[in-house]
Amino acid sequence: MSIRFLHKILKNPTVLASGILGNSKDILERVHENGCGLMTLKSIGPEPRDGHKNPTVIDLGCGMINAVGLPSPGYLNMENEWEALENRNFPIIASVYGSSIDEYRKVAEYVSSKKPDFIEINISCPNSEKHGMIFGINRESSRDVVSAVKKVISVPLIVKLTPQAPDIADIARTCEDAGADAICAINTLGPGMVIDIESKRPVLSFKKGGLSGPMIKPVAVRCVFDIYKAVSIPIIGLGGITTGEDAVEMVMAGASLVGIGTAVRYRGIEVFQKVAGEMDDWLADHALSLTDIKGAAHNE
Amino acid sequence: MMTNPITDQKPVMLRVMEKKTENTGFATLFFEYSLPFRPGRFIMVWIPGLDEKPYTISLHDQDRFAVTIEAKGIFSKKALTLEKGDLIGIRGPFGNGFEIKPGQSAAVVAGGCGMAPLATLADHLPDITTFIHGARSKEFILFPGRFSVPREFCTDDGSLGHKGLVTDLLEKNIVLGKHFDMVYACGPEIMMYKVFELCETHGIPCQVSLERYMRCGFGVCGACVCGKQVVCKDGPVFHSRDLRKMKDFNTKALLKSGKEVDLSQYFSWRCQ
């Protein structure tokens, strides 16, 4: 089921979500060997950052809550990883974040020189007071970040959006106008909170955290549906995709590619080949192609 | 108090049933709870308001389990101030545990607090022929009198048993013609690497239990990657056949930030 996404031919439409399994070449290669079409690196920031104390990632059965807190070696301290990734035989998206337009620009410009296949800007992480989401809930700051980054990079730009934006379709359109080549939606939902009633404490050390997995899928599908109506650039749809049928649903909402994160927890690293295989089976059973079903839910 | 079942999902608060001071800087916390378990698996221990860390299960029977904690950092020191009746959060168990085949003659090689996961293995494994335990000095030997198989000791300072390395003792056993179907080892990574090398030289399979910084415990966040493996889910126990391909074994690990560093730098951070 090979598929073209912007300038790149991918072996199938599955994408590893950012923040899942990290930045080491070896593990990304294993994800690729397990059937993933396009691998996203853990978001890279301007400075070394440890992230929050544990507990940071908790499974709730119907999905997860996490406040890992954007740990990153910092963009200047990843030479080993870049060197290893130079000789890769799989496509990658490098995800970047900052706490100011200037930081986004600086990190993205440097990362671009390392020749990832795509750069994604994370303007949607809810787990830090000053990074990420605060840029993605507002039209002006989304536009400014996108146009600043677009000017300094030499690979296509993906913008990752938050469902916390009051009107995600409006943000997506703004990003398209500012030069985004694709949209990725959604980042985690919330933030939410889980309190342990015996100790009377929030379970996450950061207290709040983003929700992911099956429990957020309806929100993700709705967001992708709304964005598809508003833009003409391709969309990576993600949020709760666990099976081939989930992926088909996301494509019908308008996604070109489907991201998978939390489902690694429920179906292992093999989830990518499973989902891709199940999509194929579903399409074959219905005598349809991916192109036939893309955005199909929009037909009146 | 009725407790909810402990799972690998959100932590469940359990009361400390008993605290036993082991020896210099070690204590064991016991919990009354029947945990599904295999030797070598671990749990995440949460002290609300402080942190959460992985601990291997050091004792397990029908209706209780225990973790043995060394007072090293802020977290473990706090854990060791807990008393009977205090609440602590637990989720798990996680990881694969040791692969055990009945009827095989096994050597068990423990270094320092690497004894903890091997203790439950030794309790469950009937066919240990050689049991080697190394420590800094006599005061750091864990679980005296616990095992039916006698241990061969070695210490860095010679205060108990052989003065030198666990691998000296393992090699001596092999050279003297003892046959092992499997060697189980846990301790400092350099020690496990030496055990692995020795076993490779003599064509003996081995299993070692690795340690890396962890967050989720179930193979999603990537904090604990070691080569192509995630230690929390593919491990923490790795067999020779995995170790041969694992180029980060005894060479590289990730800091909390995700930065890849040499193992010496990693352990100087971990031991703070």
Ligand SMILES: Cc1cc2nc3c(=O)[nH]c(=O)nc-3n(C[C@H](O)[C@H](O)[C@H](O)COP(=O)(O)O)c2cc1C
């Ligand atoms: C543990 C964890 C860490 C994450 N870290 C990042 C990150 O660094 N950057 C980012 O853009 N999204 C991050 N996300 C969000 C995911 O990429 C994804 O958008 C979200 O989890 C929804 O997809 P899912 O339901 O398939 O997991 C993280 C999610 C989880 C669960």
Ligand code: FES
């Ligand atoms: S601790 Fe998260 S992958 Fe191992």
